[in-house]
Amino acid sequence: LKKVPDDSKAVIICKRDSLYRKIRKIWDTLPDTFSERDIEATYNILIRLTNVSDAQKQAHIDSINKRAHRNTPPEKNAVPISPVNNSAQQTAASNASAPQNTAPPVCPRCGSPLVLRTAKKGANAGNQFYGCSNFPKCRYTNNIENRKDTP
Structure with a gap:
């Protein structure tokens, strides 16, 4: 932290009690990244994917776990x-x-x-x-x- 200049725009240094104020200030000053139309289109895509059966959800979770652990080597002495x-x-x-x-x-x-x-x-x-x-x-x-x- 000693090497970070106080006026750096990439790094903000603050105490915990002022963190919320700093985040709120950044939020208020930056322009919105997504328009209301973009948000609505994304919502419509995601809502279709959430209305699935429990079996489909479990199959999805199993598929993710299988891919995540495919390259995990077996442990020694396990x-x-x-x-x-x-x-x-x-x-x-x-x-x-x-x-x-x-x-x-x-x-x-x-x-x-x-x-x-x-x-x-x-x-x-x-x-x-x-x-x-x-x-x-x-x-x-x-x-x-x-x-x-x-x-």
Whole structure:
């Protein structure tokens, strides 16, 4: 910030309490980019695309997830897990012989499969948790309640 001149038109430096005023001033001084006609035409295109069935919406989401994760390399030492609900997490974690013929659960943030991991450092070292297979892009984790230090 020391190298940015105060009179720069490309950069605006302000404190948090004056941010709204600065944005409002820019908004009021700049000309509109789209005319009312352009906005109406865009709205008419988008409204047709939003009036679709739930199945079509889900197919669209699945297509996006498939394209997003097509080039993601498999993680080292990642073990896919079977889907479990919150009440069954403890029994599934302790029962390693449970069949895993169903699809792994997905990350609620990005839609990637969750994998079973073991913490190597810190206070939780040795404890297992579910982590997103899209790490480090997505850092979602879900702790498993079975701790190694509990009897």
